[in-house]
Amino acid sequence: xxxxxxxxxxxxxGDCDPAGIVFFPNFxxxxxxxxxxxxxxxxxPPWRELLKQRGIVGTPLxxxxxxxxxxxxxxxxxxVHTSIEHWAAKTFRHRHVIRRGDDILCExxxxxxxVIKDPADPDRIKAIPIPEDIKALCL
Amino acid sequence: xxxxxxxxxxxxxGDCDPAGIVFFPNFxxxxxxxxxxxxxxxxxPPWRELLKQRGIVGTPLxxxxxxxxxxxxxxxxxxVHTSIEHWAAKTFRHRHVIRRGDDILCExxxxxxxVIKDPADPDRIKAIPIPEDIKALCL
Amino acid sequence: xxxxxxxxxxxxxGDCDPAGIVFFPNFxxxxxxxxxxxxxxxxxPPWRELLKQRGIVGTPLxxxxxxxxxxxxxxxxxxVHTSIEHWAAKTFRHRHVIRRGDDILCExxxxxxxVIKDPADPDRIKAIPIPEDIKALCL
Amino acid sequence: xxxxxxxxxxxxxGDCDPAGIVFFPNFxxxxxxxxxxxxxxxxxPPWRELLKQRGIVGTPLxxxxxxxxxxxxxxxxxxVHTSIEHWAAKTFRHRHVIRRGDDILCExxxxxxxVIKDPADPDRIKAIPIPEDIKALCL
Numbered sequence: 398x399x400x401x402x403x404x405x406x407x408x409x410x411g412d413c414d415p416a417g418i419v420f421f422p423n424f425x426x427x428x429x430x431x432x433x434x435x436x437x438x439x440x441x442p443p444w445r446e447l448l449k450q451r452g453i454v455g456t457p458l459x460x461x462x463x464x465x466x467x468x469x470x471x472x473x474x475x476x477v478h479t480s481i482e483h484w485a486a487k488t489f490r491h492r493h494v495i496r497r498g499d500d501i502l503c504e505x506x507x508x509x510x511x512v513i514k515d516p517a518d519p520d521r522i523k524a525i526p527i528p529e530d531i532k533a534l535c536l
Numbered sequence: 537x538x539x540x541x542x543x544x545x546x547x548x549x550g551d552c553d554p555a556g557i558v559f560f561p562n563f564x565x566x567x568x569x570x571x572x573x574x575x576x577x578x579x580x581p582p583w584r585e586l587l588k589q590r591g592i593v594g595t596p597l598x599x600x601x602x603x604x605x606x607x608x609x610x611x612x613x614x615x616v617h618t619s620i621e622h623w624a625a626k627t628f629r630h631r632h633v634i635r636r637g638d639d640i641l642c643e644x645x646x647x648x649x650x651v652i653k654d655p656a657d658p659d660r661i662k663a664i665p666i667p668e669d670i671k672a673l674c675l
Numbered sequence: 676x677x678x679x680x681x682x683x684x685x686x687x688x689g690d691c692d693p694a695g696i697v698f699f700p701n702f703x704x705x706x707x708x709x710x711x712x713x714x715x716x717x718x719x720p721p722w723r724e725l726l727k728q729r730g731i732v733g734t735p736l737x738x739x740x741x742x743x744x745x746x747x748x749x750x751x752x753x754x755v756h757t758s759i760e761h762w763a764a765k766t767f768r769h770r771h772v773i774r775r776g777d778d779i780l781c782e783x784x785x786x787x788x789x790v791i792k793d794p795a796d797p798d799r800i801k802a803i804p805i806p807e808d809i810k811a812l813c814l
Numbered sequence: 815x816x817x818x819x820x821x822x823x824x825x826x827x828g829d830c831d832p833a834g835i836v837f838f839p840n841f842x843x844x845x846x847x848x849x850x851x852x853x854x855x856x857x858x859p860p861w862r863e864l865l866k867q868r869g870i871v872g873t874p875l876x877x878x879x880x881x882x883x884x885x886x887x888x889x890x891x892x893x894v895h896t897s898i899e900h901w902a903a904k905t906f907r908h909r910h911v912i913r914r915g916d917d918i919l920c921e922x923x924x925x926x927x928x929v930i931k932d933p934a935d936p937d938r939i940k941a942i943p944i945p946e947d948i949k950a951l952c953l
Contacts, residue, residue, distance in 0.1 A: 409704075409707075409708045409711070410707070410708070410711055410722070410733070410831060410832060411704055411707055411708070411831055411837045411839070413831060413832045414827060414828055414830060414831070414832070415583070415584075415594075415827060415830045415831070415832065415833075415834045415887075415888070416593050416594055416596065416661070416832075417723070417832045418596070418661075420568075420828045421564065421568070421596075421597050421600070422561040422562070422564040422565045422568065422828070423561070425560065425561040425564055426561045426687075426689055429560070429561065429687075429688070429689055430687045430688075430689070433687070433688055433749075437750070443749070443750045444554070444688070445554075445695070445748070445749075445750075454555050455554075455555055455688070457555065457557070457560070457604070457607070458560050458604050459603065459604055460601075460602065460603045460604065461560070461600070461601070461602050461604075462599075462600070462601045462602075463599065463600050463601075464598065464599045465596070465597050465598055465599065465600075468596070468661070470723070470832075471711075471721070471723075471832070472715070472721045472723075522555070522557075522607070548843075548846075548847045548850070549692060549693065549846070549847070549850055549861070549872070550692055550698045550700070550843055550846055550847070552692060552693045553688060553689055553691060553692070553693070554688060554691045554692070554693065554694075554695040554748075554749070555693075556693040556862070559689045561689070565826075565828055568826075568827070568828055569826045569827075569828070572826070572827055572888075576889070582888070582889045583827070584834070584887070584888075584889075594827070609693075609862070610693070610850075610860070610862075611854070611860050611862075693861070693862075693872075694871050694872055694874065694939070696874070696939075699842065699846070699874075699875050699878070700839040700840070700842040700843045700846065701839070703838065703839040703842055704839045707837075707838070707839065722832070723832075732833050733832075733833050735833065735835070735838075735882070735885070736838050736882050737881065737882055738879075738880065738881045738882065739838070739878070739879070739880050739882075740877075740878070740879045740880075741877065741878050741879075742876065742877045743874070743875050743876055743877065743878075746874070746939070800833070800835075800885070
């Protein structure tokens with residue numbers, strides 16, 4: 398396992414749909430925010446710097462899986478608790494648990510890879526082995 | 537199985553992130569659009585009408601699972617192919633396949649329920665058995 | 676003039692476009708968040724409560740005018756400084772200044788009205804005179 | 815004046831807020847889509863190509879001004895009618911009128927500039943004189 402970081406989000410009116418509750422892709426958006434916040438909190442430079450230094454464009458998603466248990470609405474503050482629960486050769490899997498106080502609103506995983514611009518075709522990206530120094534920062 | 541409907545989407549500049557590719561929660565948004573378009577194409581009235589007639593607020597999500605295979609960028613037209621692959625007592629599961637020509641960009645499932653405002657607490661919603669007349673329209 | 680409130684926003688990766696800078700409608704979204712935060716900070720109940728108590732649905736926009744001076748990018752924290760600079764019979768005008776440290780990134784106005792559901796047609800909304808008690812809370 | 819192009823948009827559930835109407839920054843998003851669609855319809859290559867060929871990153875916004883007359887809701891199809899009403903040395907001004915059938919829902923202007931990456935600092939952008947060949951394509 399790794400460190401667990403907490404990303405706080407205030408739910409806004411425009412995040413909610415005509416049913417008055419959070420429009421669900423926003424939960425994916427907040428998990429994505431929390432993924433980057435996790436790496437930043439671990440001391441990894443922002444993608445913009447990694448791109449210049451090492452050609453790393455970011456950590457695009459390969460797979461997501463989310464269960465929604467309780468809705469949220471505007472005016473509420475929620476927390477995304479984020480860790481990395483699995484490392485493979487070229488991928489890793491985040492676990493995100495979104496809480497409002499003691500309630501779990503939703504939880505899910507994201508499988509991601511570190512990618513660079515493909516040297517053979519700069520319009521494409523390709524996955525690289527998990528950078529060991531970045532992994533070490535997260536443990 | 538059910539009918540399969542196709543929801544066409546043009547990818548716009550603002551749908552893409554600093555890596556130049558679609559920011560992934562937009563794929564969830566387009567699957568959600570395609571879910572409603574599926575019901576409309578099957579002859580189900582919009583939620584707004586179902587709310588007035590039968591108290592049905594919509595079909596919020598219980599679970600999503602998506603695999604991302606290829607990225608898309610702005611200027612491209614993509615298609616969301618949507619069906620219902622499973623009906624349970626109070627839930628159903630959509631299958632969405634997003635294509636660009638012959639390429640599959642991503643595919644996933646959404647588990648949803650039909651919900652009404654909870655008579656005991658109008659600030660809450662509760663799932664109802666799948667309405668048989670709506671199911672019949674989808675087959 | 677009125678109170679001035681400050682709404683802090685962290686800019687995220689998904690808020691930025693392929694040019695690497697904030698996709699501009701997000702600035703409008705953050706001004707909208709700051710408008711509601713302004714009323715909440717002044718002690719006005721959330722729209723959801725006002726709807727139940729007085730039928731007030733919210734404060735939809737009639738007009739916006741925004742100048743963009745400097746871009747922002749992800750990882751930055753910005754502040755929306757919000758006040759009300761003018762009250763008319765049925766409308767009011769917000770001023771929002773978005774700052775990053777000493778830099779002004781953009782500034783603009785929003786003209787809004789308090790609206791209720793139209794008693795003659797609940798699918799429509801209609802503006803009401805500025806509620807004096809709400810105005811008093813903002814001064 | 816220039817050509818006028820029409821960009822059609824279907825309003826979706828997730829574009830609407832708890833009041834059941836389009837969350838207004840989406841109108842700005844659709845005007846932005848229509849700006850790019852205008853240039854594409856005039857025969858201008860996508861920004862991605864202009865970046866490679868001529869270093870042009872896009873046409874970021876300097877100023878927007880929008881009036882909202884009527885709301886829209888999900889299930890409706892609306893049209894953004896877009897032209898360029900003014901050309902200055904380094905800026906131009908779009909006019910966008912959003913219609914639903916005979917109704918005008920909102921109208922506004924966008925002032926934009928063509929920008930390149932600043933040769934002195936590639937993290938910054940700078941405006942260039944309106945490219946005459948691009949202007950000629952729009953008339």
